[in-house]
Amino acid sequence: MNSGEILPQPAGIEPVLVPLDSLQERLTMLLRQGSRLGLLTARRIPPGDDLALVTLVLHPANAGMHVWETPLHSAKSAFPSLTPHVPQAHWFERAVSDFFGILPEGHPRFKSVILHEAWPEGFYPLRDAHPVVPENAPARRSSKFLTVQGEGVYEIAVGPIHAGIIEPGHFRFSCLGEVIQNLEIRLGYQHRGIEQQLTEVPWQHARFLAEAISSDSSAANAWAHAMAVEQLLAITPPAAAQNLRALSLEIERTASHIGDLGGICSDIGFTAGAALFGCLRGRALGLGEQLTGARLQTAYILPGGVAHAISLQARDQMAASVRSIAKEFERIVPILMENPGALERMEGVGKVRPSLARDFGMVGPAGRASGVDYDVRNAFLQEPYAWLPWEAAVEEEGDVLARVRIRVQETRASLQLADAFLKRVSNEETVRVPVPDKLPPRSIGAGIIEAWRGELIHLVFTDENGSISRYAVKDPSFNNWTGLAIAARGQLVADFPLCNKSFSLSYSGNDL
Amino acid sequence: MLQTLIQLLSAGNATQRAMFPALPAYSRGLPGLTDTACAANQGCSACVQACPAEAIQVSPGPAGGQVSIDLGRCIACNGCPAVCPAGTIVEDRSTRVAVRRREELILTNKAVTQRPAQLPHTSPFRRSIHLREVSTGDSASDLEIAASNNPVFDASRFGIHFVASPRFADALIVTGPVARAMHEPLRRCYEAMADPRLVIAAGASAISGGLHRGSYAEAKGVNAILPTAIYVPGHPPHPWYVLHGILLAMEHPLAIEAAPARLR
Numbered sequence: 001m002n003s004g005e006i007l008p009q010p011a012g013i014e015p016v017l018v019p020l021d022s023l024q025e026r027l028t029m030l031l032r033q034g035s036r037l038g039l040l041t042a043r044r045i046p047p048g049d050d051l052a053l054v055t056l057v058l059h060p061a062n063a064g065m066h067v068w069e070t071p072l073h074s075a076k077s078a079f080p081s082l083t084p085h086v087p088q089a090h091w092f093e094r095a096v097s098d099f100f101g102i103l104p105e106g107h108p109r110f111k112s113v114i115l116h117e118a119w120p121e122g123f124y125p126l127r128d129a130h131p132v133v134p135e136n137a138p139a140r141r142s143s144k145f146l147t148v149q150g151e152g153v154y155e156i157a158v159g160p161i162h163a164g165i166i167e168p169g170h171f172r173f174s175c176l177g178e179v180i181q182n183l184e185i186r187l188g189y190q191h192r193g194i195e196q197q198l199t200e201v202p203w204q205h206a207r208f209l210a211e212a213i214s215s216d217s218s219a220a221n222a223w224a225h226a227m228a229v230e231q232l233l234a235i236t237p238p239a240a241a242q243n244l245r246a247l248s249l250e251i252e253r254t255a256s257h258i259g260d261l262g263g264i265c266s267d268i269g270f271t272a273g274a275a276l277f278g279c280l281r282g283r284a285l286g287l288g289e290q291l292t293g294a295r296l297q298t299a300y301i302l303p304g305g306v307a308h309a310i311s312l313q314a315r316d317q318m319a320a321s322v323r324s325i326a327k328e329f330e331r332i333v334p335i336l337m338e339n340p341g342a343l344e345r346m347e348g349v350g351k352v353r354p355s356l357a358r359d360f361g362m363v364g365p366a367g368r369a370s371g372v373d374y375d376v377r378n379a380f381l382q383e384p385y386a387w388l389p390w391e392a393a394v395e396e397e398g399d400v401l402a403r404v405r406i407r408v409q410e411t412r413a414s415l416q417l418a419d420a421f422l423k424r425v426s427n428e429e430t431v432r433v434p435v436p437d438k439l440p441p442r443s444i445g446a447g448i449i450e451a452w453r454g455e456l457i458h459l460v461f462t463d464e465n466g467s468i469s470r471y472a473v474k475d476p477s478f479n480n481w482t483g484l485a486i487a488a489r490g491q492l493v494a495d496f497p498l499c500n501k502s503f504s505l506s507y508s509g510n511d512l
Numbered sequence: 513m514l515q516t517l518i519q520l521l522s523a524g525n526a527t528q529r530a531m532f533p534a535l536p537a538y539s540r541g542l543p544g545l546t547d548t549a550c551a552a553n554q555g556c557s558a559c560v561q562a563c564p565a566e567a568i569q570v571s572p573g574p575a576g577g578q579v580s581i582d583l584g585r586c587i588a589c590n591g592c593p594a595v596c597p598a599g600t601i602v603e604d605r606s607t608r609v610a611v612r613r614r615e616e617l618i619l620t621n622k623a624v625t626q627r628p629a630q631l632p633h634t635s636p637f638r639r640s641i642h643l644r645e646v647s648t649g650d651s652a653s654d655l656e657i658a659a660s661n662n663p664v665f666d667a668s669r670f671g672i673h674f675v676a677s678p679r680f681a682d683a684l685i686v687t688g689p690v691a692r693a694m695h696e697p698l699r700r701c702y703e704a705m706a707d708p709r710l711v712i713a714a715g716a717s718a719i720s721g722g723l724h725r726g727s728y729a730e731a732k733g734v735n736a737i738l739p740t741a742i743y744v745p746g747h748p749p750h751p752w753y754v755l756h757g758i759l760l761a762m763e764h765p766l767a768i769e770a771a772p773a774r775l776r
């Protein structure tokens with residue numbers, strides 16, 4: 001964070017060849033020095049469609065990143081698991097096995113993470129260019145839950161369809177009395193095959209599919225997509241567009257955080273708070289609608305810039321609205337945060353210790369509530385954040401209260417940022433640069449954004465024809481679901497909904 | 513406590529009285545068709561090229577081109593009205609957009625025909641309806657359904673209630689494209705309901721699979737799995753669209769009488 005420079009924009013990233021026998025050593029060394037495992041996946045490499053592991057290593061200290069490629073021995077569909085040395089790799093490796101059929105040998109808790117019983121054994125969608133689920137499918141994939149044994153231990157199975165208006169997933173609680181001994185989370189119910197589809201649609205239309213990865217985070221996904229494509233094309237969007245993108249992203253964050261504060265109120269049975277935050281969230285969505293034309297801000301951020309500018313009149317109306325939302329927010333917050341009953345429900349519940357949060361690579365508000373001082377907006381100093389004096393909130397407690405506090409502080413900061421971005425909007429600005437028709441061949445582009453749930457990554461590879469051959473997405477929730485499982489341990493079953501809400505993770509972004 | 517009361521009293525009444533207002537001018541809405549002749553005869557196909565959802569078909573016709581737009585696929589990206597040189601496709605900001613038959617979502621610019629005769633009033637849920645929401649991969653639509661029940665849109669004033677189990681639900685309202693791993697849970701959820709029951713598909717993904725059509729995950733929308741009674745277009749559907757769909761399921765006068773004034 002020494003200079004105010006924007007991420008370098010050469011035509012794509014040069015991959016570094018890292019042989020399998022030195023992968024673990026190099027990775028652990030860098031992680032010890034403060035680098036992050038951005039994502040770990042695989043891809044087919046020409047000729048002959050052999051497989052290679054792909055590792056994205058992030059260096060938050062100097063806003064740098066590396067893409068490592070590790071060719072795998074073609075005759076062998078296995079590799080030594082990194083997880084025993086790099087706990088963050090545990091879900092990544094399970095996903096690699098789900099989608100490519102390569103086994104992480106020695107993985108301490110190996111099983112499927114996305115493709116379970118609904119999918120046939122032996123179907124590895126990203127291994128083929130055009131996967132088809134085999135007809136009269138053979139045996140279903142097996143997927144077992146960890147069982148806790150002992151006198152009086154019983155299981156509660158919840159989902160995939162839950163009681164509220166929320167996404168599907170299955171929770172298996174092993175309990176002793178009212179206390180959760182272990183929670184197993186099974187996701188993947190919404191797997192739509194998006195990574196594969198992103199390699200099939202015309203790339204100019206890929207942005208719409210990218211927004212659908214987790215459609216409550218359209219702005220973040222659209223920006224990450226645009227950033228990756230712009231890196232491939234070596235184009236730079238106009239500063240005015242970056243400013244409007246950031247405005248859109250902060251509106252998304254504000255609306256989501258306020259909505260979840262309302263959700264927290266519901267989950268502690270505080271209906272009045274839920275109604276007040278609910279109405280305020282609507283006003284934040286209204287800002288997004290005025291900026292982009294849609295409450296959930298779809299179809300706005302695109303490679304090369306944004307779809308349209310805003311008028312000075314709209315700017316002034318929005319600025320007034322931002323200030324009034326901020327004022328209203330300060331009026332409502334105390335009824336939750338200074339309410340002894342509410343505080344009692346939140347304090348000390350669902351703790352994740354900082355050391356565990358770091359080990360598992362937790363991100364976003366959930367990570368920062370457990371002392372992980374990492375925010376993409378700071379670490380990678382994206383325009384226009386770099387222009388503003390600005391700091392991410394961090395807490396150490398790691399309980400529900402800390403996560404809620406972070407959301408409150410971030411809402412404040414987002415509203416201030418939105419105000420600052422609006423001030424920078426001026427008349428007659430170019431908000432879009434022309435974009436070439438074709439992507440360059442054999443290139444890599446990366447997009448990294450602080451979505452409202454945390455670090456979001458899109459990593460795009462093109463083949464020799466300039467078609468997208470691999471599109472890997474790492475949703476922030478992918479890092480954080482393990483955190484929820486840890487937080488649930490030793491807690492009352494009745495506190496789980498509150499704990500879950502305080503994480504507010506994405507199922508669809510995780511399932512893709 | 514006192515603080516809470518003061519807050520609540522000073523907040524006033526948030527509920528919007530006027531039902532189904534048009535969306536504000538800066539909002540996108542869905543595409544609509546006008547009488548203005550389409551230029552497909554002169555080789556135009558700009559809308560088809562622009563559409564990321566494969567929702568539009570055009571063909572040259574005797575008096576200008578013939579256009580059809582499938583709102584069951586449309587993700588409301590505003591691509592087609594933005595590129596249409598003739599003004600055949602325009603933005604439509606009306607909010608009574610839900611329909612009872614899948615075909616009604618396919619707009620065409622052929623000569624205006626009679627609207628289909630109104631369906632008889634047979635809904636067993638005319639005074640109240642209890643809904644179970646099932647999400648299958650479109651969280652934005654979930655948010656908009658939840659918003660339809662917030663103090664502003666206030667679905668509960670019409671006897672609309674969201675319940676926690678299919679066991680005591682009259683209707684399922686489904687979002688997302690229903691990919692492979694949700695086929696069985698959705699079916700089982702429906703089987704758990706008592707008759708009479710009905711299904712509402714909310715959003716382009718739920719109606720047709722939306723952008724997810726054609727993936728290996730077999731995401732083809734709700735009616736590939738369950739008989740669907742009501743279709744609510746949009747991506748995600750605006751809370752007014754959602755409310756219209758639910759009131760249509762109830763055959764509420766507000767939803768039935770002023771059906772959308774669309775060309776068809």
Ligand code: SF4
Pocket residue numbers: 542543559562563564565566567568581585586587588589590591592593
């Ligand atoms: S608005 Fe709908 S029909 Fe028109 S281009 Fe976009 S998705 Fe296609």
Ligand code: SF4
Pocket residue numbers: 549550551552556557558559560570577579595596597598599600601
């Ligand atoms: S509807 Fe408009 S854009 Fe489409 S073919 Fe006709 S004139 Fe061209």
